[in-house]
Amino acid sequence: GCSSGNNAAPAANGGGSTPAPAPAAEASGGEINAKIGVVGFLSGSGAAYGEAQKAGLELALGELNEANKGKLKMELKFEDSGGEKEGAINAVNKLINQDNVVAIIGPTLSGEMFAAGPVANDAEVPIFGISNTSEGINDIGEYVFRNSLPESIAIPTAMKAAVEKKGLKKVALIYASNDDFSVNGYKVMKATAEKMGLEITGEATFSNGDVDFSAQLTKLKQTNPDGLLVSALYKEGSMVVKKARELGITATILGGNGFNNPKVFEIAGPAADGLIVATPFSPEKQDDKVQAFVKAFEAKYNKKPDQFAAQAYDSLYIMSQSLLGAGKAEREELRGQLAQLKDFNGVSGKLSFDEKRNPIGDAVVVVAKDGKFVPFE
Ligand code: 1QQ
Structure with a gap:
């Protein structure tokens, strides 16, 4: 360049x-x-x-x-x-x-x-x-x-709903550390968790381009969270969700803006079920x-x-x-x-x-x- x-x-x-x-x-x-x-x-x-x-x-x-x-x-x-x-x-x-x-x-x-x-x-x-x-x-x-819509508005909205309806108390965080969007989303998730008085059981990172998330997720599983907060783009994010379920993580999974694309279902398959996200747009809206x-x-x-x-x-x-x-x-x-x-x-x-x-x-x-x-x- x-x-x-x-x-x-x-x-x-x-x-x-x-x-x-x-x-x-x-x-x-x-x-x-x-x-x-x-x-x-x-x-x-x-x-x-x-x-x-x-x-x-x-x-x-x-x-x-x-x-x-x-x-x-x-x-x-x-x-x-x-x-x-x-x-x-x-x-x-x-x-x-x-x-x-x-x-x-x-x-x-x-x-x-x-x-x-x-x-x-x-x-x-x-x-x-x-x-x-x-x-x-x-x-x-x-x-x-x-x-x-900034993540600083979207993520707290999703987290409040998840805590209310799923009774989350302990959350683990995982995010792509080489992507500005994912890092920002992680910061918002962490600050929101702290504000809401949630316990943070563990944190892990990966890089965009990674395909193997077993080590990080195995480590997070051992901290026994009831919520898993994922800040990532759809490709890595969907693989993380899929792997988490394969490893037997049953925590409620909540993601950021990167998950708002149908590719999530292609990549994660049925493992995507239950994934919670906030979005400013829904094609179902009666308007x-x-x-x-x-x-x-x-x-x-x-x-x-x-x-x-x-x-x-x-x-x-x-x-x-x-x-x-x-x-x-x-x-x-x-x-x-x-x-x-x-x-x-x-x-x-x-x-x-x-x-x-x-x-x-x-x-x-x-x-x-x-x-x-x-x-x-
Ligand atoms: C950002 C995002 C991404 C999910 C866009 C694809 O929100 O980079 O800010």
Whole structure:
């Protein structure tokens, strides 16, 4: 990687501090043309996250370009980060310097955003996370936004429900120590456990890419927890769940945002049953907007949308609203509009923002049952 490229501003900026006009802005006969970059985990161990996001975005794109005819035409330019920080940095640089995008949606992982967000922020290009749930994302800078519900809201909601309904008293924790998202989730789980007065019987770590979790889980089993808290992406997380059951761990298992993808059922199989997770989106929600989205998604892709598709879908509606508000496809005006966003009613729930532009919203708690997530009650 070329690290000097990381701070690259658009060429027109000349290194000065005045924001360059976004070259993506081209009005043709009153219609705003907006090229938006997308950085997704589209290949590798978390590709199902990126695929869900791409599907949600493309569905929204079709609907919006139809609805906005004559006023706004959006175009999406997808880049695959492979779930790697370096990949995300390269993708962001390319989208800004070669494709001249007006804004970027993604990247998928919190760690990727921590690495690539500053590149966009320094270049004064709005970058909008749709699945970054770690603390500190918005602290990167004022060009960084997100609509993804932070784990600091989701995890305590799930843990409260689990403690209430399952009577948990003693919990063990396991997490991927080389992934920013997983580490953040672990910290939230631990702080919440302490706050709730739960006993922590043990802790263990693994790395993304690991396939054998027996040693860690055997050790945790001996501490006899009644709850097992897992902070991981779906691949490793689902293997941990499967192995835990194989080893005879009967504890209630609770996971973070990484489990909100149907791959969990493919990898863990029936061992997923009973897994508790919080999510801002459920395709079962009896709400007209949600059901219209689910129906359109099923018609296009022949499957139900997950949370990642829903948040991606919402993000393009937010972009559309903000671009129309700006009246042109320019980075600075778009940033101003995004910063003003107060309440947004999307398929992944009602969204508002705190003073640091962190999303505030409600999570629903779901439990895995027979190959799908159902309300936990
Ligand atoms: C993050 C996440 C992951 C689960 C996204 C796929 O929430 O990296 O913040």
